[in-house]
Amino acid sequence: MKAGSAAVQPVGDTGASSVSPAGSRPPGQGPRRDVDERAAWRQRLTMLDVKVTPYVFVSPFFLLFLVVGMFPLGYTAWVSVHEWGLLSGQGAFSGLDNYRRVLEDRYFWNALRNTISIFLLSSVPQVLIALALAGLLDTQLRARTLWRMSVLLPFVVAPAAVALIFGNLYGDRYGLANEVIQWIGLDPIRWHVDTLASHVAIASMVNWRWTGYNALILLAAMQAVPRDVYESASLDGAGRVRQFVSITVPMIRPTVIFVIITSTIGGLQIFAEPRLFDTQGLGGADRQYQTLTMYLWELGWRVRDLGMASAVAWLLFLIIIVFALLNLLLSRRAAGSTKKITTKGVRR
């Protein structure tokens, strides 16, 4: 803050002296008025530059955000209280009728359940595996960069491609997953029919793509943990796993919370993976894996009811906020309790 204002200070001084440019000049140069005038003009320009240009620099963001961010926020609310067809456009004002219709639709609740189920099945294992993976990477590995790059590989595969590949792996009849399951001697699983099985399959796509990415974020935090803490812990006889659980994890708590919250926001908006899990794109014959975003899409661009779709958009926004806050509270509490265990464990 201070540094920033100091940065333009000298310029400000020159600008202020433009009020009496002749006075600031050493005596003897008085007659050259045209030069003085030009200098004054220049200084006025500089003033203008200093005052106005910063706003010019930030204006592209704010202008664009006004049009594609701020305005849609309000406009979604406006659309959601009207009858509004995709082709017919704005209809009569309908109050909260769209919200009522959404909340009375059993497919809304179905989509909400599916979204939460898929989100839990993806975030929880993902964060745990990412933690373990980061722990493994946080050692003095040979070819360190190569390992780090390898775990990031799935991240460059687009969700659409991931969905197609996993859709095949989890094929009900000829999929590799079922081949392996039958080879073990179990009954094949109907991945595209059973609700829970389909959720597991979709969650595994998300996990496959994001675990390595999150592990790298956690790894960065782990490397900031002071190494002498570990030395004193091993002097106290704490094993490696114990050190990891009791020292590493509590010490990188803020980063863990960050990873949990971003995976929540992403997980609740999941679309491409379930949408491309089968050819119909509606989330299964009985919408077994239709998520909220898919529901929004179906209402808006299949049923062509933008009013109802807007109501879903606002509800989705509220749900995301609730979950983000819930996350924050829960992770704070969980981390708090591990911290107590830590101090006990290390002191002993």
Add this chain to the structure above:
Amino acid sequence: MNRRPGFFVYGLLTAFVLGSCAPLYWSFLVGSHNREVLTKRVPPLLPGGHFWENAQRAIDAVPFWKALANSLIVSGTVATSVVFFSTLAGFAFAKLSFRGRTPMLVFVVATLAVPTQLGVIPLFIVMAKLGWVGSVWALIVPSLVTAFGVFFMRQYLLDAVPDELVDAARVDGCSLFRTFWTVALPAARPAAGILWLFTFMATWTDFFWPLIVLPASNPTVQIALQQLQSGYYVDYSLVLAGATLSTIPLLVLFVLTGRQMVAGIMQGAVKG
């Protein structure tokens, strides 16, 4: 932890990396066999020789080259524009003082939390009014600059550009834009590269918004992929040859810049 890892650690890591590669290999594997082979109970684990043949069928089944061109144009333009405007605004927020700077910055950060889905419907209505539905303008214009980019560049420039350098440029009579161009922009290069990469990838892999605004005849790569499997019967050798093919550009990018991607993520700067 500071000790040398043993076989156990290497073993677990190897297992994880194999798991990371396996689905991609599987995709190539299925894409390289013809249909008859795939109806056998146990799929062969070595690639067959039909990959290019299947890929060619995938290319013929959808407007592939158009999709590729669209994806390249959209991702390239968006990434470049995001880097330029974000650096511009980030420089102003980091190094210039102006009335309202702090509240404006807080506002930028607050907008990070707004999910894209919320704005999709009005954005679609606006695009329809402008007549941009169906054209790549609908993908490019709304993404020209992002809150994340602005915040990211601001954080980087705060330390990367010494205040003295900005002062010196000003004393020498540089306009603010020249100061930006000759002082801030060169200093921002490492962060700008990372921002460019991640914006490019995010735009390239985006699915939801392109699905809404683009028709089947003018798709991006992701939308073309979706078309491959629409239909009653799914020909997986075709679909997965296409999926493999579509991943190649980003794989090349990954091989060339993977090191920077890892560094970017580990700087804690890039959010998912």
